[in-house]
Amino acid sequence: MADYRWRDEPNIIARMINADKIKTFSTQQVILKPNEAMAMIMDGRIGDILSETVVKNLAGGFGRWFGEQMGVAATDRRLLFAMTGPMDYMVPFEAAMSDGQMAKGHANLRLKIAKDDLPKLLNIFANRAPTLRRDDVAAIIQSELLNKVIQPCVAACNDTEELRGASFQERLEMTAEMEMRNLLSNMGFTLLKAFAITNPTDMELVDRHRARQAAIAAGESVNAEHAAHMFHQQEISALARIEMEVNIARAQAAGRVTVEMESELKELRKQEAHWQAEFKRDKALQDLELEKVQTLHDLDQDKKQTKVDQAMAMFDQVQKKKADRIGQMQDHQNQRMDNQNDAQMKMMEMAKEAGALTSDVMQEFLKQQTAQKAIDGDGTEGGSRYSSSPTPQSQPTTNVDTCCGLVVQPGWSACPKCGKTFA
Amino acid sequence: MIGTPLDVLPYVRGIQLILTGYSGYSKGKRKHTDQIIRDEIIRAGGRVRSHMQNVHDICFQDNDLTSARAAKKCMEECDMLTNDVEKSSTGMDHAFLSGQRSTSGGDLKKLVKHDHDVIEMVTAAVNLANSAEHSLATGEGELLQILRQTTQKMSSCRGFFGARTVILSGLKQKKKK
Numbered sequence: 001m002a003d004y005r006w007r008d009e010p011n012i013i014a015r016m017i018n019a020d021k022i023k024t025f026s027t028q029q030v031i032l033k034p035n036e037a038m039a040m041i042m043d044g045r046i047g048d049i050l051s052e053t054v055v056k057n058l059a060g061g062f063g064r065w066f067g068e069q070m071g072v073a074a075t076d077r078r079l080l081f082a083m084t085g086p087m088d089y090m091v092p093f094e095a096a097m098s099d100g101q102m103a104k105g106h107a108n109l110r111l112k113i114a115k116d117d118l119p120k121l122l123n124i125f126a127n128r129a130p131t132l133r134r135d136d137v138a139a140i141i142q143s144e145l146l147n148k149v150i151q152p153c154v155a156a157c158n159d160t161e162e163l164r165g166a167s168f169q170e171r172l173e174m175t176a177e178m179e180m181r182n183l184l185s186n187m188g189f190t191l192l193k194a195f196a197i198t199n200p201t202d203m204e205l206v207d208r209h210r211a212r213q214a215a216i217a218a219g220e221s222v223n224a225e226h227a228a229h230m231f232h233q234q235e236i237s238a239l240a241r242i243e244m245e246v247n248i249a250r251a252q253a254a255g256r257v258t259v260e261m262e263s264e265l266k267e268l269r270k271q272e273a274h275w276q277a278e279f280k281r282d283k284a285l286q287d288l289e290l291e292k293v294q295t296l297h298d299l300d301q302d303k304k305q306t307k308v309d310q311a312m313a314m315f316d317q318v319q320k321k322k323a324d325r326i327g328q329m330q331d332h333q334n335q336r337m338d339n340q341n342d343a344q345m346k347m348m349e350m351a352k353e354a355g356a357l358t359s360d361v362m363q364e365f366l367k368q369q370t371a372q373k374a375i376d377g378d379g380t381e382g383g384s385r386y387s388s389s390p391t392p393q394s395q396p397t398t399n400v401d402t403c404c405g406l407v408v409q410p411g412w413s414a415c416p417k418c419g420k421t422f423a
Numbered sequence: 424m425i426g427t428p429l430d431v432l433p434y435v436r437g438i439q440l441i442l443t444g445y446s447g448y449s450k451g452k453r454k455h456t457d458q459i460i461r462d463e464i465i466r467a468g469g470r471v472r473s474h475m476q477n478v479h480d481i482c483f484q485d486n487d488l489t490s491a492r493a494a495k496k497c498m499e500e501c502d503m504l505t506n507d508v509e510k511s512s513t514g515m516d517h518a519f520l521s522g523q524r525s526t527s528g529g530d531l532k533k534l535v536k537h538d539h540d541v542i543e544m545v546t547a548a549v550n551l552a553n554s555a556e557h558s559l560a561t562g563e564g565e566l567l568q569i570l571r572q573t574t575q576k577m578s579s580c581r582g583f584f585g586a587r588t589v590i591l592s593g594l595k596q597k598k599k600k
Contacts, residue, residue, distance in 0.1 A: 034510050052458070052513075084509065112502075114469070115462075115509075176493055177498075178480045192502050 004028040006081040008034075014082035014113070014132040029056045035085035039118040041078040046119045051084070064275050082121060082132075086112045086192055089138050091145050094197075095154035103154050105198035107145060109176070111137070111189040120188030141183060148179040150196070160204055169195050254299055340372065374401070374410050434539040441542060448531045454513065456529050460538045461508050464584065467545040468508070471577060472501040474552035478559055478570065490559075493570040497552075500577040504545075507581055512588050534591045541584050548576040 004013050004022070022028060031054050032038055040047035040054065091107045113121070122130060124140070153172045157163045176194035184191055200208065344365065351357045401408050404417040414421045433449040442463055448456050479494035551573040558564040 053454075086506070114505075115465075116469075170488075170492070174479070174488075174495065175485045177476070177495065178483055181476065190502075192499075306533075 002026050003027055004030045006030065006079075007083070011133045011135065012131055013087060013134060013137065014080070014121050014124075016078055016080045016121070018132045019077040019079050027057055027257075029054055030081075031055075035083055037082055037084045037113075037115045037118050037399050039080040039082075041076075041080060041119075041122075043076050049115055049118050051115055054348045060296075080118060080121060080125075082188075084112050084113050084115055084118075086110050087134065089134055089141070091138050091142050093146055093154075095151045095161070097154055097157045097163065097201075099159055101160065101201045101203050103157070103160075103198050103201060105196055107150055107176075107194065109141070109145070109180075109191060109195050110193040111184065112192055113188050114190055117185075117188035117190070120186065123186055123188070137187075137189075140187070141180065142181050145176070145180060149176045149194075160201055163198055163201075172196055324327070344369070370401075370407065431535045433596055434536050437539050438535075438542060441546075447535050453531075455530075457513050460542070461511065464508050464541060464545055464558055464580075465505050465550050467542070468504045468577070470549050471545075471552040471573065472498050472505075474549075474556045475501065475570075475573070478555055478566075481559060483553045490567055490570060493567055493574065494555075497570055497574040497577060500574050500581070504584070506583045507584060509543045511584070512591055530590055534587070537587055537590055541580065541587075544576065544583060548580060551576055 006017065030038065032051050034052050037049055037051040039049045089109045089111055091109065093107055094103075094104045096102055112325065121132070124136075149172065153168065153175055154163065156171070157168060162168055173194045177191055180191055180194075246254070262321055348357065348365070351361060403415040403420060403422075406415070406417065408415075408422065412422060431447070435445065438445045438447075438460075442459050444455070444459055446452050446456055475494045475497045477489050479498065482488075482491035482494060514547065551569060554575055555566060555569040558566045558569055
């Protein structure tokens with residue numbers, strides 16, 4: 001049994017044949033691979049859709065001829081073959097962007113024919129040749145694709161950057177999915193993927209040319225800089241070589257006096273070392289002297305401090321003895337005053353009992369008491385010393401006992417009325 | 424019935440509720456059984472794709488690009504599942520070459536259970552896709568979440584269907600601990 005080949009070039013995607021026109025003596029069979037499908041249209045009705053199988057007795061042979069002669073076979077038998085795998089279809093386009101540039105390229109649509117949609121290909125074959133190629137499909141969908149998908153999407157791009165962006169491709173695919181479904185569904189196709197392959201625009205070509213020229217200019221500039229740098233390096237190198245030669249010559253000329261200079265230098269260094277040692281010695285002596293003076297000064301200060309401390313201690317002792325002596329005198333005076341007061345009180349009581357307590361007696365009594373108090377003083381050491389050995393300076397106070405009509409009390413230093421000082 | 428003892432009978436019955444011609448890979452009908460199972464999976468994938476197409480178009484028109492993108496992703500997943508199923512292996516009836524291996528009865532039993540599970544999974548994906556379109560129409564539920572769940576279910580279905588090749592080749596998978 002001979003194999004029938006419905007597809008003899010890769011661009012063919014579908015073919016409809018009239019099985020009645022296959023006139024052979026041998027029977028024909030067709031092997032349908034997984035990416036091929038065949039729909040049988042018998043007497044105008046769509047029959048089975050087959051795939052992955054071997055269809056035997058497709059045409060030819062004595063049995064089929066005999067059946068046709070007997071009128072038991074179908075009067076019209078058409079077989080519709082198609083490739084069901086995904087295939088790419090390229091549609092050229094040219095559309096304007098919003099900035100006026102023209103975008104050129106190809107829209108790539110990946111389409112497939114579902115097995116169940118195979119009979120829909122009849123819509124295409126109704127007005128076309130029985131063989132469908134990729135170019136035919138591209139021609140059918142081109143106008144709708146351009147007007148409904150490409151031009152709106154490209155026109156939404158403001159510049160070439162947007163045209164190259166992922167969002168443009170996504171928008172294009174979604175728009176194609178939505179706008180092309182009606183047409184593709186009628187034809188029995190399913191859109192799997194859509195994207196645009198855009199050529200460089202005129203402005204991009206200009207930019208590319210500009211960038212290339214700029215790169216060339218920059219390269220030449222770098223070369224020139226490099227050459228200048230090389231010349232500069234050569235100049236520096238030559239100058240350094242000349243300078244080195246001059247130095248060598250100068251050193252050779254100066255080499256003759258080097259020995260003398262070295263001996264003088266040695267002498268000078270020796271002298272310097274000697275001076276350095278003397279300087280150190282003098283400095284050490286000076287430091288020693290200073291330390292000695294400092295020590296003496298410290299000792300003197302210590303002595304003075306000791307003397308001051310001793311004087312302060314003696315002064316404290318004197319003050320203490322003085323306080324003791326004043327305390328003793330005060331006690332003695334208080335005791336004497338108490339005894340005297342007791343004696344005077346007794347005398348006054350005796351005078352009162354005897355009826356001799358007159359105003360003259362009282363006045364005399366007060367006068368004597370005042371005088372006695374003046375003699376006793378205020379109880380201080382000065383008062384006691386004054387009472388025991390009156391000085392010439394205190395004599396007027398003892399003699400003048402009144403001022404401005406007031407009796408001068410012991411301890412007054414000035415008159416409360418006239419302000420006269422008693423010294 | 425070859426390779427369908429009592430333990431796989433519930434699965435056969437379950438599939439027969441959906442596919443009346445299913446015979447559990449009985450002798451002489453293996454290719455036919457395999458074909459109708461694959462056709463059913465492709466058909467269910469097509470149903471999911473149709474729902475997703477509707478969701479995609481509406482969302483794109485409403486400028487809801489996030490949802491449209493998710494729907495488009497799910498459609499691509501459906502296409503890939505369909506392609507996988509269409510181009511999947513069917514196993515060999517007779518081994519002619521040294522590198523080939525015939526499908527055993529044990530393999531067929533596993534295959535019946537596997538078919539049942541795949542159909543169950545793809546049916547769940549169809550339900551989710553239907554829910555997505557319903558959610559879009561009524562505003563109930565989280566549309567994006569349902570779309571992504573559908574995509575995930577279709578991906579799982581693809582992966583699970585891939586195990587069919589392993590069963591047919593007689594390789595034993597390691598049991599998960």
